[in-house]
Amino acid sequence: MSEQNSSQKLLEVKDLHVSFFTPAGEVKAVGGISYDLNYGEVMGVVGESGSGKSVEAYSIIGLLQSPGKVIGGSITFEGQDVLSFSKAEMTAFRGNKVAMIFQNPMTCLNPVYTIGNQLVEALRAHDKNISSKDAEKRAMEMMEMVGINNVEKRMKQYPHEFSGGMRQRVMIAMGLICHPQLLIADEPTTALDVTIQAQILELMKDLQKKTKMGIIFITHNLGVVADICDKVSVMYAGKMVEQGPVDDIFYAPAHPYTEGLLRSMPRVDAESYERLIPIEGTPVDMLNPPEGCPFAPRCEKCMKICLKKMPPYVEVGENHRSACWLRVQERINKEEA
Amino acid sequence: MGKYFAKRLGMAVVTIFLVTCVTFLLMNAVPGSPWLSEKTPSEATLAALNAKYGLDKPVIVQLFMYLKNLLHGDFGVSLKMQRNREVLSIILEMFPVSAKVGAIALCWAVLVGVPLGCLAAFKRGKLTDSILRVVCTLGISMPSFVVASVLLVVFAGGALKLFPTIFDASQGWRSYVLPCFSLGFYPMCYTARQTRSAMLDSLNQEYIKTARAKGLKNGKIIFKHALRNALIPVITYLGPQVAFTLCGGFVVESVFSIPGLGRYFVQSIQNRDYPVIMGTTIFLATFIILMNVVVDILYKVADPRISLTKGGD
Numbered sequence: 001m002s003e004q005n006s007s008q009k010l011l012e013v014k015d016l017h018v019s020f021f022t023p024a025g026e027v028k029a030v031g032g033i034s035y036d037l038n039y040g041e042v043m044g045v046v047g048e049s050g051s052g053k054s055v056e057a058y059s060i061i062g063l064l065q066s067p068g069k070v071i072g073g074s075i076t077f078e079g080q081d082v083l084s085f086s087k088a089e090m091t092a093f094r095g096n097k098v099a100m101i102f103q104n105p106m107t108c109l110n111p112v113y114t115i116g117n118q119l120v121e122a123l124r125a126h127d128k129n130i131s132s133k134d135a136e137k138r139a140m141e142m143m144e145m146v147g148i149n150n151v152e153k154r155m156k157q158y159p160h161e162f163s164g165g166m167r168q169r170v171m172i173a174m175g176l177i178c179h180p181q182l183l184i185a186d187e188p189t190t191a192l193d194v195t196i197q198a199q200i201l202e203l204m205k206d207l208q209k210k211t212k213m214g215i216i217f218i219t220h221n222l223g224v225v226a227d228i229c230d231k232v233s234v235m236y237a238g239k240m241v242e243q244g245p246v247d248d249i250f251y252a253p254a255h256p257y258t259e260g261l262l263r264s265m266p267r268v269d270a271e272s273y274e275r276l277i278p279i280e281g282t283p284v285d286m287l288n289p290p291e292g293c294p295f296a297p298r299c300e301k302c303m304k305i306c307l308k309k310m311p312p313y314v315e316v317g318e319n320h321r322s323a324c325w326l327r328v329q330e331r332i333n334k335e336e337a
Numbered sequence: 338m339g340k341y342f343a344k345r346l347g348m349a350v351v352t353i354f355l356v357t358c359v360t361f362l363l364m365n366a367v368p369g370s371p372w373l374s375e376k377t378p379s380e381a382t383l384a385a386l387n388a389k390y391g392l393d394k395p396v397i398v399q400l401f402m403y404l405k406n407l408l409h410g411d412f413g414v415s416l417k418m419q420r421n422r423e424v425l426s427i428i429l430e431m432f433p434v435s436a437k438v439g440a441i442a443l444c445w446a447v448l449v450g451v452p453l454g455c456l457a458a459f460k461r462g463k464l465t466d467s468i469l470r471v472v473c474t475l476g477i478s479m480p481s482f483v484v485a486s487v488l489l490v491v492f493a494g495g496a497l498k499l500f501p502t503i504f505d506a507s508q509g510w511r512s513y514v515l516p517c518f519s520l521g522f523y524p525m526c527y528t529a530r531q532t533r534s535a536m537l538d539s540l541n542q543e544y545i546k547t548a549r550a551k552g553l554k555n556g557k558i559i560f561k562h563a564l565r566n567a568l569i570p571v572i573t574y575l576g577p578q579v580a581f582t583l584c585g586g587f588v589v590e591s592v593f594s595i596p597g598l599g600r601y602f603v604q605s606i607q608n609r610d611y612p613v614i615m616g617t618t619i620f621l622a623t624f625i626i627l628m629n630v631v632v633d634i635l636y637k638v639a640d641p642r643i644s645l646t647k648g649g650d
Contacts, residue, residue, distance in 0.1 A: 063549055095552030102550075107543040112565045112640050122551045158641045174551065 009076075010181055010214045011037040011060070016073035018055050018064065018238075027286045029055040029068065031238040039181070040212040044225035044246070046261065047235035050283055053218045056235070057184045060216075061098050062090040078181065096126040099175030103187040105167035109159035115170055116155030119143070122174045142173040146203060165196035169203065176207065182214045189224060201227055222265050226250060231319070234258050237284040237294035239310075244320030254314075254322035256299045293325070301326060341645045345633075349626045354404075356622045357615070361403060364614055365396045371416040371609045390416055392611075403615065412619075413612035418605060424616035428598065432620075434506070435585030435597035441513060442521030443575075443582050450525040451571065454532025455559055458540060469529065476526030485519040485592040504595040516593045520586050524578055531574055535567035542566070568639045576632035580624040584617075 018030035030052040037043050045053045058064050060075055060082065075082040077097065085093060094100075102108045110118060119139035124130060130138075136155070143151045146169040159167060168188060175183055185204070189197040205228055208215055217229055225232055225246065232249045234242040234257060242255040253259045260279040281298035284290065290297055296306035305325050314327040372378055372386055387393040391402060406413060412424040419427060457469040476484075492515060493502040504512050539545070540563050548562045585599025598617065605613035636643045 061550060063546065091552050091554055093552070094550055100550040102543060102546065104543060108547045110544040110548070110562050110566070111642055113562075121553070121557075125552050125554075125557075160642050171547070174547075 008039060009036050010039045010041070010078060011216075012074075012076040013056075013060070014074045014076075016056065016059065016075065017071045018052070018059050019069060019071050021067040021069065022287075025287050028289065029238050029286065030059070031289075032073065033233075033235070033238075033240040034073075035233055035240065035243060037182070037214050037216065040208075040214060041231065042208060042215040042217060042229045044229035044232045045216060045218045045235060046220060046222060046225055046232060048220060048283055050286065051235040052238040053235050054186050057100070057186055057216060057218055060182075061094055061100055061184060063094075063100070092126065095122060095175075095180070096178045097180055098182045098184065099178070099180040100184040100186065101168070101171045101175050101188050104191045105164055105171050106191065108171055109162075109167055111159055114156055114158055115143075115162070119155075119170070119174050119177060123177045126178050138177065139173075142177050143170070145176075145207070146170070146173040148173075164192055165199060168192060168196075168200050172200075172203065172207070176211065176213075179211070180213060182216065184216045184218070186218045187220070188217075190219070190221070197224075204228065222250075222261060234261070237286065237289060239294060239323065241295065241324070242320075242322040244317065244322075248317050248320045252317065252320075254316040254320065254327055255295075255324045256301050256326070257295045258322075260298075293323070338645065342630075345630055349623075352626060353619060353622055357404065357407065357619060358400065360615060360618045361400045362396065364609075364611060365399070367609075369609045371611065373609070407619075412616040415610055415613050417608045417610045418601075418613060424612045427601070427613065428616055428620055431596065431598040431601050432584070434595060435590065435599055436583045438513060438516050438520060438589075438595060438597065439583040439585060441517040443524060443579060444521075445517065446521040446525035446528055447575065450528030451532050451564075453525075454529040454571075455536055455564060457529065457533040458536030458563075459555075459559055461537060469533075473526040473530050476522050477530070479522075481519055481523060481586060481588045482592055484522050485515070485589055488515045488519055489592070502593075504593040516589050516595060519592075520582060520589045524575075524582065527574065528571060531571050532564075532567060535570045536563055539563045539566040565639060569636060572632055572635050572639060576628045576635075577625050580621065580628045584621050584624060 013036075014034050015032050016030055016034070017028070017032055020027040020029055033052075033056060035043070045056070047053050055064070055068065058068075059070050060077075062082070062085070064070065070083060077093075082090075082093070109115070113121075116136065116139055119142065120132070120135045123135050123138055127135075140151045140155060143154060148154055148166060148169055154162075159170075162170065171188075188204070189200050192200060201224060204215070207213075208228075215228075217225070219225060229246050231245050232243070233240050234249070234255065236257050242249065242253065242258050244254070248254075249258060250262065253262060257279070260277075263277040264279060266276060279298060280300075284294050284297075290307070292308045293299070293306045293311055296302045299306065303325055311323045311325045311328055313321045313323050314331055315321050316327055370392070372383055378386070384393070391399060394402075403413070410425075412428075414421050414423055415427060453469055457466045460466045489502055491497065492499045500511050500515050501508055504516060506512060536559075540559075542563075545558060545562060548558045553562075585595070585597040585602075587599040587603045589595070590597045590600035591603075598620075601613070602617040602621075605617065633645060637645055
């Protein structure tokens with residue numbers, strides 16, 4: 001990758017709508033989200049369970065399962081319209097330009113094939129001409145790159161002979177074996193214990209620096225976000241409620257939901273008497289979402305208008321925008337003054 | 338591995354011993370005798386026959402003698418159907434006939450049933466799946482004599498005289514088509530159903546998501562990643578089924594007049610030809626035990642996590 005396109009957009013998502021057509025009715029899992037990702041940028045997507053983080057990521061890579069369907073918007077990857085890909089084009093795209101790693105490394109590797117077999121297969125799916133010897137060599141290089149020792153022996157072993165952390169390393173090696181421009185990591189550390197989590201994060205940061213790939217890091221762990229991400233998107237009920245550079249999100253959150261998330265996270269510098277403050281209420285019933293801002297029913301700063309209309313995005317800083325009526329009000333006050 | 342086989346061998350000996358005893362006692366508990374026919378022989382002849390073949394002794398003594406002979410590899414001689422012929426030689430003559438028909442039947446059952454099961458699982462809820470479900474339910478619920486009769490009426494009788502009605506090995510492959518089809522139809526449908534449900538399970542596993550994310554083609558995802566994980570229940574069903582089918586299906590052999598072991602076995606029971614009943618039962622039991630060992634080994638081949646030595650069976 002040249003310096004020139006390092007500032008260009010790798011991925012552009014515009015007004016993406018994804019719905020699940022269930023027998024009980026349409027579930028608008030993703031309701032119009034937009035964002036850009038530049039080459040080499042790491043974006044965190046945070047939100048609670050069911051907020052549409054994974055669904056949004058799956059639609060980029062064409063892994064949405066029936067009855068889920070992209071019903072509107074566009075996804076542009078390196079200038080190509082991903083949603084218009086044919087089935088064959090999508091197959092060639094997946095794993096090659098964009099790779100994905102998943103939450104649970106214990107179940108993500110096929111138990112009946114050796115690690116080597118599964119790594120080589122990922123490479124050969126996209127490079128038909130590579131000889132099996134070269135493919136194996138490359139697989140071993142990848143395994144070394146993700147910090148697995150004794151690779152020659154490890155290649156011949158089965159997933160059940162690997163620990164959870166080691167399996168996630170294998171998953172990462174498998175994802176990166178075709179040099180993708182973008183890695184989608186769907187809660188890659190959630191299923192691991194804390195020390196292993198730190199190791200995997202360290203590894204991903206390290207590999208990101210080496211390969212200059214873009215990463216979409218889906219997580220509900222804000223600590224992880226602070227550690228690895230350049231920018232953050234906060235999702236709630238299928239909407240992106242706030243988006244901005246990682247420092248702004250942590251030090252100047254501009255949406256009550258983000259504030260709530262931060263307050264409910266333990267801090268090292270907190271005084272011993274300070275308690276964590278949970279966000280009251282329960283997540284939205286996605287079958288019958290409320291009118292207006294989805295967070296309004298749980299928001300302590302809720303106003304009348306919040307229950308009626310979804311707020312527009314307001315720029316609150318450089319590349320930092322938030323969808324909250326409070327920010328709209330502030331903007332109006334400022335302009336009047 | 339050695340320990341595993343020693344253990345299995347020990348268990349096999351015990352099983353065969355039990356099968357032998359139970360069959361022998363039950364068989365003798367059934368009224369009737371081998372000497373019954375249209376012309377009832379005289380009392381003196383009966384007594385002489387019983388004495389000659391040892392049937393005048395108490396059942397327990399007979400059993401003991403049978404077991405003793407069995408240890409020497411002596412299965413006795415036929416009492417009625419082919420009087421005085423060695424039971425073992427009868428079995429060895431009949432078995433290949435049944436085994437040939439059975440092997441062809443099972444081959445097509447597996448080669449068609451497994452892919453159809455995969456197809457149904459992949460197209461679940463669609464028209465293909467519904468059609469296959471109807472066919473399989475029919476195949477499982479229809480007795481084989483119905484299948485055989487329908488085939489005979491359509492393909493051997495009436496206008497189309499494509500295949501002979503009576504089996505004759507000297508006529509070549511034509512004789513095999515209808516019996517093999519009717520014998521394999523049930524296992525085919527059952528295999529397809531087993532494969533379908535196992536495939537539905539494995540297609541929902543996370544490693545399938547990984548395989549899709551890697552950009553593999555559907556064929557590879559289904560036949561490489563999902564199928565191998567779905568094979569265990571199919572192997573479990575097919576193991577004993579191989580033994581049963583190779584030893585001959587009584588109904589199909591009767592309908593097509595195949596001189597096979599399955600038909601002979603049932604006839605031997607009707608005729609109270611005790612040594613033939615015993616010989617065939619032990620032969621079938623041994624075969625099933627052997628197939629179960631093969632199944633265990635195939636488990637290990639299909640799924641490397643399975644260990645033959647650790648844990649129970």
